[in-house]
Every structure is written in C-alpha cells, then in structure tokens.
Amino acid sequence: MPFMHGSMPLRRTFFYLQQGKIKFRDTVHVFSLGFNRNPTPEQAGARDFVYWHWAQLQYHNPKVQLVKHVDKVITPFARAYLEDGREVLFDLENLKREEIEETLAKTLGKTELVERRERLESIAKLNPADFGSKNERQCICEVQGQHPCTSLLRAPKCVTGKWRWNHNLI
C-alpha cells in the first residue's frame, strides 16, 4: 500500500495532529493559502507547509474555513479574512515552512493575552446549577439527597412507565 510509505502516515497520526502550533483567534473566519506544486526553491516553503501542517491546521481550527489555491499564482501567499471584513495578506516567498508557521502563529494565532481572557471568560460562564457534559455535573442524581438514576438504583414500580393500575382500561 503506497499510502503507508514514507512520511505520509506519520503526519496523520493523532499525536502529530496535536503538535500543531497555530490556533487562530476567533476573529479569523477564513484562511486561504496559494502555493505551487512544482515550485522553485523560493516557493518551496509554502508547498512544504501545506504538506506538513495543513492537517494540523484543520485539527486545531475546526470552525475556520480553510482554502487552498493550487497553482493559481506565481508568488506563494496566505490570506486571512477576519470577522470585521479585513483581509490580512502574507507574502510567503523565500520563507521556510517553519518560518511560515511561526509567522502565522504570531500574527493571527492566540497570544498569551487572548488565552488568559478566554480562561477568565470560561470561569465566569461556569454555573454550578447547569447540567451536562460541558458542566460541572452531568446529572441531578449526582447531587446529594436527590433520587439516583434508575441505571444505578431500581426505581419503584409505580414510578416506571410500565406500571398500570388498571389492566382492563388500557
């Protein structure tokens, strides 16, 4: 199977996906990147970036639309479309793939300040009265004094839906 040879399977491992450094800010809605498939040495960085980091980008930014422009223009570029309608253009000529990654992470990625703010907001949003997988408790049965879930303790027959008081009626 040719797909399992070389670096191809490596870059699709879960561990490799997790190593991605670029986590776009919430203001970034669309990110597009133009590159050449048969590049000159100056253009090779963008192609390598797509090969190595595109899957990581997709993994870490599920809500950002990611677009590839293949063989459209000579100069490799990246263009991000922000929430407020602004467009940020990156000139990727003469950049290696590590440099491209660093540039994108620095300019459009989440900085220390953004991460701190998001952490504070998540704390403020947390309500101990909420239930669910994203909250402090999954179910009311976890609260002391409440009736436990029927999966943990059998409910009395009259509480279950199967119980009927008059078999003649229904």
Next chain:
Amino acid sequence: MLRSARILVTSENLIGGNGQTRNLGRRQPKQGKPPILPPAKKVLYHVVHAPWQKPEDVEELLWRRHVYNNAVTSMRDVFKSELEQKASVGLGIDAMKEAEAKELDELIAENERKNQEKAAARMARENQDTKATKSAILEEIRSELEKKNEMKKLAEKEVLAAISRSQHFVTKDNLEVKILEALEKPTIYDFAIDRQGNKYFVPEPVKYQEGTPTLQKGRFSRIEVPISHYNVVI
C-alpha cells in the same frame, strides 16, 4: 360433565361479568389517561399536627437565618465591587478585549510593513532581472546584425565580382563572336590527376581532320590516345 363445567368457568373468566375484555391479545391498548382516584381512606381526613417548637429556639433559628443571609449578601456585594473596580482600572474582560484588538492591529501593521518590504525587494530584483534580460537580448541582436552586415559585404563583393565577370558573358550581341572564339579555342575540362596533383589534360582536338580517320575500335567515349601525348599541367 365435570370437564365441560370447567371449560365454561374459564370462558367466563376471560369475558368479565361487566362485559369488558382483558386485552391479552395483540390489540393496541386504548388511548387516554386513567380516571382520577379518590384519596385513600388512610390519607383522607388525616391531618398531621407538628409539635410546637420552643419560642427561644424559633427566635435563635430566625436570628441565625438573618445573619447567614446578611453575610451572603455582603459577600456578593464585596465581589461585585471588586469586579467593578477591576473593570474601572482596566483589568476587566472588556479592557482585555480592547487590548487584544490593539495587539492584533499592531501585528497586522507589522505584517503589512514586512509585505511592503518584500514587495519593494521583489520589484528591485525584477527590475534587475529585466535589465539583464534586456541587455542579453540587445547583445544577441547586435551580434546578429554584425553577422548580417558581414554577409552583406560578402554578397556585395560577390555581386561586384559577378558584374566584373559579366563583361565576358555571352549575350545576343556577341553570340556569333563568342561561338567563333569557342570553336577556335575550345576549353578542355577532361583531365586526370595523379597523387602529386599533376593534371593530365587530353590533347586539344584537331580542328580539321587530316588524312584518313582511324576506325573506331572501342567505345566512343574512350580516348585512344596514349598518356605520353597528354599536356601536363602542374
């Protein structure tokens, strides 16, 4: 008899005395909620009288509740004022968002500056490349023109030579004279060459045959003259 009586009893059981059937078959149960039951006799008219607490205890518990409620309210106030103070100083979420926006603007401006630098560098490089290409093309054109010029000079020389030679050309006017000249002085192109480069021309043909002509022995093209009679030109 006994068996038949038993069978009758079972059939009565299946069809109740009030005419209702127990739906033990595969029929769907009827829709609708069951009727409201009257409260059980045990519950009906049974009032629970809680024993009276001591007035001191009630007073104490009320006081404690008030203290607790006051404490919670004041704590909420303290936290609220703390958050408001932070927001007023510029440490609130809104201030952080503003700082973020400012930071992003700066980063984008920095990126734009880099882009412009790169564009300028590219422009300079492209200009240089264009100049080099232009000079190369001009050089090629120049060499080509020189070559053509040389060719032209050669051609001119050739044409001049041809013109100078054309004085001796055969024309309509001097046709008779030239024919007579050719007959008088025939040009011989028939010769042999040895390794030293000596040319052996065949002897000039005789203009007027003298004596009796010899009989043809071999082919007509074959020259029947010994090589010792040839005119040698070195």
